[in-house]
Amino acid sequence: MANYQFKTTNIKGKEYVEVNERIKYFRLADEYKGWSLSSEMIHFDENQCVMRATICDENGLVKAQGFAQEDKSSSYINKTSYVENCETSAWGRALANLGIGIDTSIASSNEVTMAIAKQTQTPKSNTPTKANTLKELTEEVKARMIEAVKEGKKSAVENALGNYKVTAKVKKEILEA
Numbered sequence: 001m002a003n004y005q006f007k008t009t010n011i012k013g014k015e016y017v018e019v020n021e022r023i024k025y026f027r028l029a030d031e032y033k034g035w036s037l038s039s040e041m042i043h044f045d046e047n048q049c050v051m052r053a054t055i056c057d058e059n060g061l062v063k064a065q066g067f068a069q070e071d072k073s074s075s076y077i078n079k080t081s082y083v084e085n086c087e088t089s090a091w092g093r094a095l096a097n098l099g100i101g102i103d104t105s106i107a108s109s110n111e112v113t114m115a116i117a118k119q120t121q122t123p124k125s126n127t128p129t130k131a132n133t134l135k136e137l138t139e140e141v142k143a144r145m146i147e148a149v150k151e152g153k154k155s156a157v158e159n160a161l162g163n164y165k166v167t168a169k170v171k172k173e174i175l176e177a
Contacts, residue, residue, distance in 0.1 A: 004029070006101050017101035019092035025100050026055075034058030037094065039087050047072050049083050053090035055098050066093025137164040146177040 004025055008015035026032050036056045043050040048071045055064045068089030070082040078085055096102050141164070145157045154175060161171055 006103075017103075019088050019095070022092055022095035022101040026095055026098075035063070037091060039090060041083075042067070044083070049086045051086045051090040053087070053094035055094050064094050064098035066090050066095070066097055068093060135164050137166050137170065142170070142174060145174045149175060149177045 006017045006021045006025070008017055008021075010016075023037070026035070026037065035058060038054050038056070040052045040054070041049060042052050048069065050067065050069045053066045053068075054062055057063050066089075068086050070078055070086035070089065072078055072082045074082070145160065148154075148157050157174065161174070166174075
């Protein structure tokens with residue numbers, strides 16, 4: 001199988017071998033007859049998992065390993081299949097560490113696609129956003145804003161209103177005072 005041609009996927013101008021191609025080669029190549037590919041869950045909870053894939057020769061000697069980690073929230077498909085994706089990624093890593101399908105990259109197309117998806121997601125952080133940091137508009141502040149509008153400071157009040165939770169009705173009431 002020295003002339004085996006791996007199917008690749010082009011991602012941003014670079015060719016990546018898919019994990020299924022690495023597995024197919026591993027199962028068909030005479031040099032790996034009797035070898036095994038196994039998976040072990042290293043960590044699992046309702047939000048993420050970590051897997052280790054191990055490749056052993058016909059005598060049970062470890063020849064390569066690969067690790068992978070997946071978050072349930074990292075992509076749409078991971079909402080239901082983060083464990084399966086994690087195992088596939090670990091297999092791809094182990095097979096790459098064995099030297100299968102690495103002419104262009106150790107990363108598989110599956111890994112690169114997932115990494116890009118993670119990068120393009122809106123980060124979930126604890127950093128306050130404008131929507132959750134708006135202040136409550138008290139009657140005292142409302143009264144001072146109405147007074148400021150009457151004094152000709154309408155644009156300053158409009159700017160200040162952006163910092164408060166206020167309905168369109170109350171905003172109109174203040175600005176038309």
